[in-house]
Amino acid sequence: xxxxxxxxxxxxxxxxxxxxxxxxxxxxxxxxxxxxxxxxxxxxxxxxxxxxxxxxxxxxxxxxxxxxxxxxxxxxxxxxxxxxxxxxxxxxxxxxxxxxxxxxxxxx
Amino acid sequence: xxxxxxxxxxxxxxxxxxxxxxxxxxxxxxxxxxxxxxxxxxxxxxxxxxxxxxxxxxxxxxxxxxxxxxxxxxxxxxxxxxxxxxxxxxxxxxxxxxxxxxxxxxxx
Numbered sequence: 001x002x003x004x005x006x007x008x009x010x011x012x013x014x015x016x017x018x019x020x021x022x023x024x025x026x027x028x029x030x031x032x033x034x035x036x037x038x039x040x041x042x043x044x045x046x047x048x049x050x051x052x053x054x055x056x057x058x059x060x061x062x063x064x065x066x067x068x069x070x071x072x073x074x075x076x077x078x079x080x081x082x083x084x085x086x087x088x089x090x091x092x093x094x095x096x097x098x099x100x101x102x103x104x105x106x107x108x
Numbered sequence: 109x110x111x112x113x114x115x116x117x118x119x120x121x122x123x124x125x126x127x128x129x130x131x132x133x134x135x136x137x138x139x140x141x142x143x144x145x146x147x148x149x150x151x152x153x154x155x156x157x158x159x160x161x162x163x164x165x166x167x168x169x170x171x172x173x174x175x176x177x178x179x180x181x182x183x184x185x186x187x188x189x190x191x192x193x194x195x196x197x198x199x200x201x202x203x204x205x206x207x208x209x210x211x212x213x214x215x216x
Contacts, residue, residue: 001162003125003200013123013204015166017111017156048125050158054109058123058164064207092111092211096121096204099172103200 003103004046006060011045011098014067018055018091031057037077041070060098067095111211112154112168119153119206120169125162126199139165145185149178168206175203 028051035047038059043066049057061067136159143155146167151174157165169175 003127003162003198006200006202013202015121015123017166019111048162048164050160050162050164052158052160054111054156054158056156056158056164056166058125058166090111090211090213092114092209094114094121094206094209096206098123098202098204101200101202103198105198 001049004048004058004060006045006098006101009098009100012061012064012067013096013098014059014061015094015096016055016057016059016091017094019053019089020055031055033077034074037074038070041073042066044070064095109157112156112166114153114168114206114209117206117208120172120175121204121206122167122169122175123202123204124165124167124199125202127161127197128163139163141185142182143167145182146178149181150174152178172203 031049031051034057035049038044038047043062045060045062047057047059049055059070061070139157139159142165143157146152146155151170153168153170155165155167157163167178169178
């Protein structure tokens with residue numbers, strides 16, 4: 001998974017941090033399903049995900065409206081995940097406005 | 109590492125996403141050093157970190173001023189990390205205002 005290729009600021013980010021009861025492989029399956037689903041939504045800009053003892057998934061969006069629509073459209077995925085008892089022990093979602101960004105890429 | 113116990117919004121987040129040339133253990137050492145350093149800075153609220161093929165570290169702050177001061181104070185850490193050739197292949201830093209948050213914690 002590469003670093004998301006986001007446009008100029010401002011744009012929006014959803015940070016989902018979780019601890020989990022499910023094993024590693026199950027988390028990856030859920031994270032992949034969420035990423036594939038998000039990528040089809042209007043206003044989606046990119047997604048980044050990493051997990052070890054914590055899981056952190058950050059998705060990037062054009063607007064708060066796009067985030068709200070994505071949340072409505074992904075409710076069934078979350079319900080499915082809960083139903084399969086691959087549940088998070090705890091999670092926190094944070095909706096953010098990205099004010100500024102900068103980076104670095106080493107030449108190949 | 110638990111989910112950061114942040115106060116009511118608004119507050120600020122710094123999302124650092126990286127790919128790396130260094131091996132897993134070296135990344136953990138750097139991430140730990142950054143976390144310990146950040147925790148001593150004024151305005152620090154918490155930090156979350158996870159890594160597999162990507163590394164994602166999110167630190168939370170009271171204000172943009174606190175972030176700017178932390179960045180000034182951690183310049184030597186970044187220089188040291190570069191000097192040790194435990195360098196990131198690429199990274200992106202995003203400075204965000206957290207507008208809204210919500211979460212869930214399963215009862216023990």
